[in-house]
Amino acid sequence: MTLLGLWGRRRSALFAAGGSRRRRWVDRVDKLLWWIPLAMIFVSGILIASTQRQADYADWYQHWVTAAVGLVIALGLARVPVESITRWPWVIYGVTVASLIAVRVVGVSALGAQSWINIAGFNVQPSEFAKIGAILLLARVLSRHPVERPVDLVRPVAIISFPWLLVLVQPDLGTSLVFGAVLLVMMFWSGMPGSWVVLFLSPVITAIVAGVFPWLLLAWIPAMGLLAWKSLPWKRAGLSLVLLVQGLFAVATPWLWNNFLQPHQRDRLTLFLDPNKDPLGGGYHLLQSTVGIGSGGWFGTGLLQGHLTLLRFIPEQHTDFIFSALGEELGFVGSVLAVLGFVVWIWRLLQIAGKARSDVESLVVVGVGAMVMFQVVVNINMTIGLGPITGIPLPWLSYGRSAMLVNFIALGLCASVARRGGHQGVTRW
Structure with missing residues (x-):
């Protein structure tokens, strides 16, 4: 056989081996864990563009740009064992608390809250990243000291109280509630x-x-x-x-x-019960949101075709009220599919947590699930008039750089646990 023939056979074998490795890698990818958020991000980019059709700005594409950056971070974290990330829990806690204190000193105010720090021209929201820091620290502490006696409650409650208080006084009631939900669910998972x-x-x-x-x-x-x-x-x-x-x-x-409480603060907590009491003030968001969702009918008006979205009847619709745009343009069917997507994603997290190799990894995944599901329930209830407006974004769908990056960091941590959990924990299609 000629040298050229031998090289051809060698090259074919190399390509076959490489293709086999790629196929094995593809088979190991947890498709439910990755595809559901990515599908939501794709659709939400179009919905955000729809909310800005009549605006004097168009930054909807930044939603996808931030998601691309977050995806790179998540893919990197997926290859790092969670155990090694939580090896220095008090360093994570110190950075978390220091960033929240910095908000009080050099923070930027917007929409009635001092929650951001300007870094190189970008507004970063430390309270979003503090949620991940709290999950990692609680996972390490609860894995060593599970809540089995009343005295075991002191340590995790004390740990979460300081960042929770710093977020509450910004004031950011919605994010502070997320800390409470994460704490309760993780303590329950640890044995409470x-x-x-x-x-x-x-x-x-x-x-x-x-x-x-x-x-x-x-x-x-x-x-x-x-x-x-x-x-x-x-x-x-x-x-x-x-x-x-x-x-x-x-x-x-x-x-x-x-x-x-001031009168406007009381109204914010109770107007969802009867928004018609102040239809042009505190109840305006709720009324317009429910009208927009109801006008979508079964199948919606179509992407980029929403009338209320076009006329910008709902302020800040691309952030906390993005579900109203989804309901109008994709209708009842699209709304149900979005909710089912979140439910399936949380169900997948519970599977991963149950097959994790260590208590730390299991608790991290459960903490992420609690964080995401609490935000989903509160945000959707808020937009359909079943709860007060709290300023909690809808994961993957709402516009927000810090929230998007935090969601991808959480995704990367869960993917790391799924990857180390063995083939039995991977969904194959």
Whole structure:
């Protein structure tokens, strides 16, 4: 055989080996984990462009540019073990807290909140990155000290309280609520009984009941006392503490409502119940959002064809109210598909968490799932009139550089866990 023939055979073998490796790599890609967010980003770029058709600016393409940068970061993180990232948890915590303190010192104000830092001409929102920092630190702490006794609650609650408070005083109520959701879900995943989750949430319910149906407190507070007696190890001390907290919230909430909150703050929390009370003020967003979603019908008006979106009836629609543009232009079917996409994605995260090699990796994935799902539920309820406006963006769909990068960092961390979890944890089509 000639030298040329031998080289041809060698080259064919090399190409075949390379193709085989590429096929194995493609087979190992977790398609649900990656394709669902990427599909949402593609559609949302068009929706954002639709909201800016009559605007004097057009920065919708930056949504895709930021996503491309985030994708590169996620692909890099997917190859790094999460265990090595969380090896220095207090460094992560220190950077997180320092960035939030910097916001108070040199932060930039916008839309009534001082939440951004200007870096090289770009406004960066540290509170978004603080969510990832909190998840990584809590994962490391809870993997070593799972919540199995009441005293185990002190460490994770103390850790999350400082960044939570710094975010709350910006003020950024929506993001601060995300910290609480992440904390509860991760503590539950680490071993905390479900009854304790109810006791944790009960003061919030007590506050709401005290303001709306105070007579229900006669049944609610004794029910929480009974739950504390049955589920807490120190029965008398636990019962006394729970009843004390419930009583304080029941008494203090009406007083704080009338004397501490300003009228516009009270309206923001309650106008979703009847936005027609202030149709040109606080209720305007909700009314226009629900009208836009309702006008989409079953299949919508089509991409770039929404009438309310064209006329810009909804301020800041490309950020927190992007779901209203989706409902108008893609209709009920498109809205349901978006919701199902989030549900399937969270379901995939739970599979990955269940097959993770370590408690740290499992807790990181669960924390990411809690962060994303809480934002999805709050944002969509807000846009359809079932909840107050809190300023929480819709993951992958809302315009926002910091939020997009954080979502991709979270995706990269979850992909790293899925990659190390073995072939059984990979979805193949």
